[in-house]
Amino acid sequence: AQSVSQHNHHVILSEAASLELGCNYSYGGTVNLFWYVQYPGQHLQLLLKYFSGDPLVKGIKGFEAEFIKSKFSFNLRKPSVQWSDTAEYFCAVNAGSGGYNKLIFGAGTRLAVHP
Amino acid sequence: DGGITQSPKYLFRKEGQNVTLSCEQNLNHDAMYWYRQDPGQGLRLIYYSQIVNDFQKGDIAEGYSVSREKKESFPLTVTSAQKNPTAFYLCASSPATRGELFFGEGSRLTVL
Numbered sequence: 001a002q003s004v005s006q007h008n009h010h011v012i013l014s015e016a017a018s019l020e021l022g023c024n025y026s027y028g029g030t031v032n033l034f035w036y037v038q039y040p041g042q043h044l045q046l047l048l049k050y051f052s053g054d055p056l057v058k059g060i061k062g063f064e065a066e067f068i069k070s071k072f073s074f075n076l077r078k079p080s081v082q083w084s085d086t087a088e089y090f091c092a093v094n095a096g097s098g099g100y101n102k103l104i105f106g107a108g109t110r111l112a113v114h115p
Numbered sequence: 116d117g118g119i120t121q122s123p124k125y126l127f128r129k130e131g132q133n134v135t136l137s138c139e140q141n142l143n144h145d146a147m148y149w150y151r152q153d154p155g156q157g158l159r160l161i162y163y164s165q166i167v168n169d170f171q172k173g174d175i176a177e178g179y180s181v182s183r184e185k186k187e188s189f190p191l192t193v194t195s196a197q198k199n200p201t202a203f204y205l206c207a208s209s210p211a212t213r214g215e216l217f218f219g220e221g222s223r224l225t226v227l
Contacts, residue, residue, distance in 0.1 A: 100159065101165070101211070105158040
């Protein structure tokens with residue numbers, strides 16, 4: 001069965017520190033990859049997505065992610081975090097077949113940024 | 116404004132009662148989804164529907180039922196057969212196959 005693993009469940013950083021959140025998936029077919037963010041009290045929103053082309057994708061708020069096919073990975077990065085980046089981050093892979101769009105999510109990583 | 120509306124936001128029910136959560140979208144999306152979010156487990160897919168009058172079971176469909184009579188609406192019923200119904204439920208929609216999902220604000224169900 002397809003699955004998505006996020007290695008860090010909780011991450012605590014100080015402002016201006018660099019961030020890297022790991023994401024690995026198990027799915028042998030063509031994949032579409034996503035990172036979603038859930039700020040406290042808000043709904044899930046898309047940070048960035050990879051469908052094809054340049055494996056380094058840039059998203060909103062200075063986030064980027066790199067798709068490494070050989071490693072089945074799609075790690076999220078930000079060079080310098082801010083207090084406002086405190087949120088829960090979810091990696092997801094589209095594992096649909098037969099024309100169905102079906103996103104499988106990882107367990108999430110809670111990021112706390114201290115001023 | 117276009118979006119996905121879930122209601123109610125908070126719901127309390129007694130054990131043994133069926134509960135229906137509403138999800139309406141005005142984005143003209145074909146596909147709609149229900150996920151359940153539990154702490155430390157991420158989002159797990161309950162049901163999804165690609166078109167009207169068609170829906171598929173997700174990974175944790177037991178104890179849940181859905182209908183898709185209109186493109187805009189995809190209600191979820193949490194039945195008394197669901198062993199652990201207390202959770203945060205998220206509805207989503209997408210415009211096409213293999214595309215991104217757009218989420219509603221969620222409904223928090225507490226069974227007493």
